[in-house]
Amino acid sequence: MNSIPLLDLAQQYQSVQHELDQAVLEVMASGRYIGGESVMTFEREFAEYLGTNHCVSCNSGTDALFLALRALEIGPGDQVVTTPFTFIATVEMISAVGATPVFVDIDPETFNLDLDQLAALLRASGPAKPKAILPVHLFGRPLDMTTLMALAQDYGIPVIEDCAQATGATWEGRQVGSFGAMGCFSFFPTKNLGAFGDGGAIATTDPKLAQRLRVLKEHGATRRYYHEEIGINSRLDAMQAAILRVKLGHLDSWNQQRRQVADYYHQLLAPLPNLHLPSDLPGHVWNQYSLRLGATHDRDRLRSRLQELGVGTMVYYPTPLHSQPVYRHLGYSEGDFPATEAVCRQVLSLPMFPELKREQQERVLYHLKQFLVEP
Ligand SMILES: Cc1ncc(COP(=O)(O)O)c(C=O)c1O
Helix, strand or coil: CCCECCCCHHHHHHHCHHHHHHHHHHHHHHCCCECCHHHHHHHHHHHHHHCCCEEEEECCHHHHHHHHHHHCCCCCCCEEEECCCCCHHHHHHHHHCCCEEEECCECCCCCCECHHHHHHHHHHHCCCCCCEEECECHHHCCCCHHHHHHHHHHHCCCEEEECCCCCCCEECCEECCCCCCEEEEECCCCCCCCCCCCCEEEEECCHHHHHHHHHHHECCEEECCEECCCCCECCCEHHHHHHHHHHHHHHHHHHHHHHHHHHHHHHHHCCCCCCECCCCCCCCCCCCEEEECCCCCCHHHHHHHHHHCCECCECCCCCCHHHCHHHHHHCCCCCCCHHHHHHHHHEEEECCCCCCCHHHHHHHHHHHHHHHHCC
């Protein structure tokens, strides 16, 4: 029997192969492989899609975060509030600019920052308030940006949204990445809008920030060969931009297909005992379908059983960031973020991609059920 992978990028390529091949060939024939028309046009089209005036492309989601933090002049001695339940890049870039990450626990229902706990932290922070808040729209689920922005505005703290897993997600009809001072996107191939290599972008409505990001991503140059500060080299190449332009045209319909896959999982899995299904809301774009197993389930055994049966799964993420060896120096201990710690023990991501067939989902259910009901 055919296996059911966690995701299948080749199927997506085949579905738009002609358009993509054409776009790549055009770039190859153009002789312009860095910058140029396709990059500028993608930036304009992506900014239009998001409803921000500006989009500055760069080499990755990681660079996007680094550049955004630098653009706000965040550095040594500064604190940035974020979640301990995310991919390391979010927190790593806070450290990379020399600042200190400060964690707030998640809401286990949404996997996103717990905004009551964030409010309590800000109330307690006094004059030494954080320099930025860096929320993550994890697994494609938008955070409540109305509450977050109101809180951030009360305290006068800028927000950088990590939208790496949530391209196309909306909160109350508005695109994520358009609420904060800047929104950071990743075009890593597994993302909802994925390139055929690395890529990233920062969206902003502020022309001054956009200008500063452009300087920082081009070696700190304010004009050619004239450098006013230390920057980096971070480019989205022309080929990736051309690919992303094609794929942007399909993003909403692919996200809609992801929603249908998620709805069908909900329907299939709801009767199973002891499973905690991911909570839905309009605007969720389902980069991952991550459920929580019951406390008594043996996740490792389940995963290897599913693996033997050809069903791909993944644990995003097994270790909370406050418990990572690299963050030992921050002085957190086990028990500091109980929701994150519990979720890391229980979470499991099932196959999720727009082209996943109902019949494949039914087979996932069949195997899961055998393990969960008759282990
Ligand atoms: C939440 C989050 N932030 C940042 C990144 C970094 O993006 P990239 O891999 O493009 O550097 C990722 C990538 O997996 C991510 O999931």
